[in-house]
Amino acid sequence: MFFWNRYLKKEDNKKNNQSSQESSSDTVKRSLHRQLKENLNNLKQELGNSPDMIIREFELGNDQLQVAIVYTDGLADKEIVNNFVMRSLMFEAAEETFTNLSSHKSIFEFIKNNALTIGEVKVIKEWNDLVLTILSGDTVILFDGFVEAISGTTKGGETRGIEEPSSQVVIRGPKDGFSESIGTNVSLIRRRIKNPKLRLEMMQIGDVTQTDVAVMYIDGVANEKIVDEVRKRLREITIDGVLESGYIEELIQDQTFTPFPTVYNTERPDSASANLLEGRIVIIVDGTPFVLIAPTNFFMFLQSSEDYYQRFDISIAIRFLRYLAFFIALFGPSVYIAVTTFHQGMIPTPLLISLAAQREGVPFPAFVEVLLMEISFEILREAGIRMPRAIGQAVSIVGGLVLGQAAVEAGLVSSALVIVVAITGISSFATPAYNMAISVRLFRFIIMIFAATFGFYGIAIVTLMITAHLCALRSFGIPYMAPLAPFILSDQKDTVLRLPIWTFRTRPRLINQKNLVRNGERKQPSPSKGKKGNQDEN
Template sequence: MVFPRNRFQSKGMSGSEGSKGDEVRNHSGSLSLYPQLADNLHHIRTQLGHSPDITIREFEVGSSHSQVAMVYMNGITDMGMVNEFILHSLMIDTAIETNKDMASDKSMFDFIRNNALSIGEVKVIKGWNEALLSIMSGNAAIFIDGWTEAIGCGTKGGELRAVTEPSSQVVIRGPKDGFTESIGTNVALVRRRIKSSNLWLESMRIGKVTQTDVAIMYIKGVADDKIVQEIKKRLNGIDFDSILESGYIEQLIQDKSYTIFPTIHNTERPDSVASNLLEGRIAIFVDGTPFILIAPMSFFGFFQVVEDYYHRFEVATVIRLLRYAALIISLFFPAIYVSFITFHQEMIPTTLYISLAAQRESVPFPAFVEALMMEVTFEILREAGIRLPRAVGQAVSIVGALVLGQAAVEAGIITPAMVIVVALTGISSFTTPAYSMALSIRLLRFTMIIASGFLGFFGIVVLSIIILAHMCGLNSFGIPYMSPLAPFIPEDQKDTLVRFPFRSYFFRPRLSSQSSLVNVDEASQPSPQNEQNGRGSE
């Protein structure tokens, strides 16, 4: 769809012909406001299609009866701020004597902007593009008769969802607050955790139609300046009509579009964002969504959760290794079963193979087709459980799996062993903390089953090499996707597959942050000699 260069230029507008003939543009190229208040209000109504949710409040100020109008949008404007800090201040608290002497010293416009409004955010609006965007963003605009400028007041508000526990990431130990759809609330939740003057925030608007507020947050001196500049460059280069969710941003700024693996993480948890910021990563906030983007991200970062650092390092290490084991099971287990049953029966113990062969006597389908049927059925049940209402969805997913599995076994369509394999695979896939990575593993599982059905274990090995080579070729804003294993960084191995004690962390991740900064002062660590002296004193 092609939009005209000046969307706010109207034809056939009623009002004085002289004012239309005097249309001028300001230094930014936007059409300037009209000096007559009636022309400005008519232009607003015309451009917004006489929408019923646009409120225009006209009144007089001072003994000179200056004509003033305030325009705001119902539903996205804080009515308490409008009534208390704007209307009450202008109509009741302010007594303006607009005699000739005062008019020569201080104009009505400057007096209202600098003295009459008891609200924090006030700015001057000089063009129609800025005026309409401010109104549609939830701010109130004050127009004064005889002036070609308006006053914008920060009154964004309306009905917003309260801060609640994140729904997509279950919290066992840690703070229970989660992000909301308000970008201001989300930024405040992070600033509450990192009280540092080096925590910088830069905002912009993306989307030619939606004009969505987007902000990037990083810790100056910790985050790599080159990565910060690259992220800002990609965000400013987005030329898209609409940005409705952070997923739009994720797809538009990632290094490679044609890859099944996510290279940017998303989370609903403020403590997770704070933890990643302290490691030198950058957070991207998008207004209208509770999911915050984190970049750059490596493959191993998707299997680390902030709760790993709330438990002792022994427990966290075991749980993290369990996640990687579940990853291997969810990706390879059905494919290995199909390859063993179809091509490599000699690799199965004799007793077990006799039992499996007896089960397969009444099954009319080969193991390859059987596995695909079960996997597709399981994915349908999983998707139905997500999309249905919560109470109904849980019943459908659990009861459906039990009933269908038992009925299929009794009908001789599938074997009990295949039910066990698919069930264990499905349960293992739920251990992946990041939903985007879990989706990638689910899709790769089907390709593994197809490769094993045609080539056996050889097909699994070849496909695994192709996937691993593809992952080694990926980058996340210039950071290798498989770091710190490829390239191998010895210092970063303390928090990759396992988690070492906090006392052993000296440096932040080398590739995503400034390598010269240390996380823990090495001088504060107890030396072996001091530990021995301490034991001796005991």
């Protein structure tokens, strides 16, 4: 084993050296060519003469300076390009503004400082930056005789508008959700947090895709060590492409071999803003509406944004119901297997007689019976998700009813088991976070095996193993089961319970150790003062 580990380490070092050499060769700086024709030919060659690369050439000034405008059709907003780039240059040329300029350099400086009527203008000196700018949707102006180019922000194209989130639906609360545009997602957060300390850092991840990734946090509220750790993990990512935030989540999480998610994801701007105010870091990936939040803990996946929009007593009741559904989804079939197989004495006599009568003609043991029904239910659920929306729900519901009734009439399963599996499946939908619900579905089968082998003792053993695993997990160095393990009394106001909002005077201690007290003094409302004031007025 020792020699095998040494061999694996040598192979990893070889791969790292090869990748470092390749990355160093790819990142060689390459300047623009002085001749315009040469730059345009290189662009056409590098992009494979792509038909969506639009090139418009014209001349400016008395000396007939050769100029070319380059942008990508579909990524750049044509209206902005035509009105604020081309029209600006053509109008100035028609007004003979450029004829009064004495040199090509003065024309270049005039265009950079005065001619373009768009918000952001930059000077490009490197070839890789030029290609990336064009493929990002911006417009580039190339000049003959210059080793510099001018770029203007013209990103646009067809994007999905702001719609209601599909995975985290609430009855009361904001109805806007993140979209696939990183600029739109950043603006949705800034619209809620109008604070100059809200920091935004941009980077590109993916050697081929060059996907834009934004990191947002509140300076002075977020833990600087955690922010540095997030930056470090993002910069150490070496991958060809990032197509969804799930790529980033898997590459930056603390523990890989665990079914529990250690990075929270949401498509609700209000949820992301609330976590920013608590000191967490938000990671936005271009091309996906799901935003990552770190660090996280286990209890975040059982909380909903609507918990803070309802009265606290209603929120407490709903949370208790949610936790009950979580345990039913996790242990429901296993308890049925353990009771009917090993612990019949725990069942009341009338119920035991009824169960025995139902199972009289069933040819399978309880474990096989439950396994068949659970697998059938999972297949129906997956088929309902993948089928078209118009018939997906109908097929899953009708298929479940028909399959359960047919299985009972055929004598393959008992009626009580169909009820247990149905309640278990419905309970799994009560978990607000889809990735946590998947983890529960996976562990349900493991607990069923232990229950069929050892009964309640097996359930207790696997429960202890799961609890120990949860307590050992970390999310960017923060204990996954905090604030229960370790136990922090001041943070219990928003863990299992949801106390009144006026009690939220401190931020989570393990996440933020610098700025614990929230700004503003919150006091409990005092209705008696209002009554006294009314009496005085009367």
